[in-house]
Amino acid sequence: QVQLVESGGGLVQAGGSLRLSCAASGRTFSRYAMGWFRQAPGKEREFIAAISWSGGVTDYADSVKGRFTISRDNAKNTVYLQMNSLKPEDTAVYYCAADYQALNVLRRGVSVYDGWGQGTQVTVSS
Numbered sequence: 001q002v003q004l005v006e007s008g009g010g011l012v013q014a015g016g017s018l019r020l021s022c023a024a025s026g027r028t029f030s031r032y033a034m035g036w037f038r039q040a041p042g043k044e045r046e047f048i049a050a051i052s053w054s055g056g057v058t059d060y061a062d063s064v065k066g067r068f069t070i071s072r073d074n075a076k077n078t079v080y081l082q083m084n085s086l087k088p089e090d091t092a093v094y095y096c097a098a099d100y101q102a103l104n105v106l107r108r109g110v111s112v113y114d115g116w117g118q119g120t121q122v123t124v125s126s
Contacts, residue, residue: 004023005117006021009094017082017084018083018122020036021079022034022081033107036048037096048063049068059108063089088124093120094120094121095117098114099112099113
């Protein structure tokens with residue numbers, strides 16, 4: 001099992017940028033895909049982006065495609081989410097998680113991910 005800790009959230013104006021980090025500890029010797037999710041108050045947790053273990057394959061939700069970039073540095077056991085052109089609708093708690101079963105394709109379902117941390121708050125003001 002991998003333990004994940006999200007960081008890098010904060011308050012930013014619309015149009016600004018922010019980079020989130022997800023630090024992993026524990027079973028970091030296993031190959032696994034990573035995903036970023038977000039959850040606003042009263043709403044379901046939604047998929048944002050995913051990346052394969054090698055970093056060679058990525059997937060993005062339509063709502064963030066072209067604005068957000070997911071990347072990872074396995075030597076540092078860290079995955080990142082670069083967020084540009086932020087909008088007020090991006091305001092949410094952001095979480096990262098691991099998918100140990102992804103094979104040829106990345107998956108988007110919340111239920112297939114594990115290792116959820118406490119999340120990091122992102123607030124975008126107008």
